[in-house]
Amino acid sequence: MTRSTEIAVLGAGVVGLAVAGALLACGHEVTLVDPGPPGGGASYGNAGTIADYAVMPVGTPEVLRNLPSLLFNRNSPLSIRRAALPALAPWLLRFARQSLPGAARRNAAAIAALVADACPRWEALAARIGGEDLLQRRGCLYLYETSAAYRAAGADMAGRRALGIAAELIGPEALAAMEPGLPAVEGGAAFFPKAVFLADPGAMVGRLAAQVLRGAELLPARAERISRVTGGVLVEGPGLHLRARKVVLATGAHGKRLAASAGDRLPLDTERGYHVEWDMAAPRLSRPTCPTSRGFYLCPMTGRLRVAGTVELGGLTAPPSPHRIARLIEGAQAIFPDLGPPDRDWMGFRPSMPDSLPVIGPSRGGAEVIHAFGHGHIGLTLAPVTAAIVADLVGGREPEMDIRPYRADRF
Secondary structure (H helix, E strand, O other), X not given: OOEEEEEEEEOOOHHHHHHHHXXXXXXXXEEEEOOOOOOOOHHHHOOOEEOOOOOOOOOOHHHHHOHHHHHHOOOOOEEEOHHHHHHHHHHHHHHHHHOOHHHHHHHHHHHHHHHXXXXXXXXXXXXXXXXXXXXXXXXXXXXXXXXXXXXHHHHXXXXXXXXXXXXXXXXXXXXXXXXXOOOOOOOEEEEEOOOEEEOOHHHHHHHHHHHHOOOOEXXXXXXXXXXXXXXXXXXXXXXXXXXXXXXXXXXXHHHHHHHHHOOOOOOOEEEEEXXXXXXXXXXXXXXXXXXXXXXXEEEEEOOEEEEEEOEEEOOOOOOOOHHHHHHHHHHHHHHOOOOOOOOEEEEEEEEEOOOOOOEEEXXXXXXXEEEEEOOHHHHHHHHHHHHHHHHHHHOOOOOOOOOHHHOHHHO
């Protein structure tokens, strides 16, 4: 039996939920399709930071110069599972091209346009779903442990400021005044004062899901293929036959195959993200802090310290890497030596495009399929931004911003 709906949103992570909420607010009928609970995966396990400052793509000239040592050093913040190298080779070639100076500058400008109003959009979303108590407005820190790293950060911050980002470099004394719980460093920090932090991203996304599911139906099923039919799109999978006038792919790291069935062959691959957590009643920090040389965030979440981050390219099927988890633990204990064993660890999947730009916009084959995935490290940040763009596209309106850099036909 084939069911029918006006709009099918495939994926009930934070992006899919935000999209569904925006469509419901415009009066559309929405059905969500996801085999897992709403808001699971990377929507739960992230660093909780609405990172309006995160305008630099993963691929830059500096990364390109150091790519071999980065990828094949097991301790690098950016690494690769060697068994995955043959499958990743085409993606890596694209990534290398996108790391050239001109491409990296274009990609940074495109990211900056997306994140420009991410924080106020999240504040408005939190107000609508009763999540204001989970928002913190204390900014975010990049920590430079050495004087050389602090001096080198000047050019990086100047580049971000040129893209409209509020960024301040502060010395060790100012850093100690802001975060007395951190050990003293000889370098300093970059302070991003406008960044917003979710003290419990899982709880925030749970509140979003609760509101959305008051108006949308959730089908706990796995969409495996989509096909265009008269009057719309047919979504199929085990036990799933859903006809929709339009389909939105908000499928995160799982979007490649569904996009291909819609006629869009996209160079999407997967980053495996990790976090470890220590339960504690009192936070050791007042804002998220990233020790830049270690590639992770120290996140003072409700009732716990979460250490989240690093990039491991390795696909969707391999088990978690004990070594990556151990590196997070060692790094956290290097900063807070009295930390014992963590209370839990986690691995999830992030979608990764070679240019670090999401895929947002209509399918090449027609606007009855709309893409909204591939956000990499900033899916949480860009959920309400993406939702606004998709709502405009579904409603036949021109989006407020130029979405050509994010369309599927850019490849």
